[in-house]
Amino acid sequence: MSAPSPSTFIIADDHPLFREAMIQAVRNCVDGAGIVEAESLETLQQAVEANPEADLLLLDLNMPGVNGFSALAWIRSTFATLPTVIVSATDEPAIIRRAISHGASGFIPKSSPIARIESAITAVLEGEVWLPEGVGLNGGELGGEEADIAARLAALTPHQFRVLLMLAEGLMNKQIAYELGVSEATIKAHVTAILRKLKVTNRTQAVLAMQKLTIDDQPL
Secondary structure: OOOOOOOEEEEEOOHHHHHHHHHHHHHOOOOOEEEEEEEEHHHHHHHHHHOOOOOEEEEEOOOEEEEEOHHHHHHHHOOOOEEEEEEEEOOHHHHHHHHHOOOOOEEEOOOOOOOHHHHHHHHHHHOEEEEOOOOOOOOOOOOOOHHHEEEEEEOOOOHHHHHHHHHHOOHHHHHHHHHHHHHHHHHHHHHHHHHHHHHOOOOHHHHHHHHHOOOOOOOO
């Protein structure tokens, strides 16, 4: 019988000190856990593509290239077997419920003490959905439009998803091409595919669609 594979955890947060705290929490829960760190959308995509069978993804809602639920919705549609827990500075019940409705396996406020973070990680690894004390799931259903946009994101490739978020940042095709190291013609082709898959007719409508997945205090 072969030895079991070591556990792998992806920690996506742009604050190094908080990543260190999460690494310690994970290693307190799982001996010998392997850790993959990400601090932006690009490194997050690289991490999940390289480790699709990871045991758990701990994902911040707000880091470079990631704002609101867009990345969560894309990951849950593209890597459906990867359990994802949101770790966020917010503790608004409505936002927590939206995260669970988008497919998160738990929601950990960053203000939580380390012992509670460890309890949350352990619970999710055991197959539970973990929520902060006092937060229930009632009223957490997504609105029809938000659910529809989240579903359309599932059709985007990783490159198209990155281009879409850069469009939302106000970058023009030439700027995106420079940032990604590809030709402007490649970006134009990506934009055409994005508009088709999102069922919109122009860049402005694509950005407005993305805004359905932001959270109120973090405008896209």
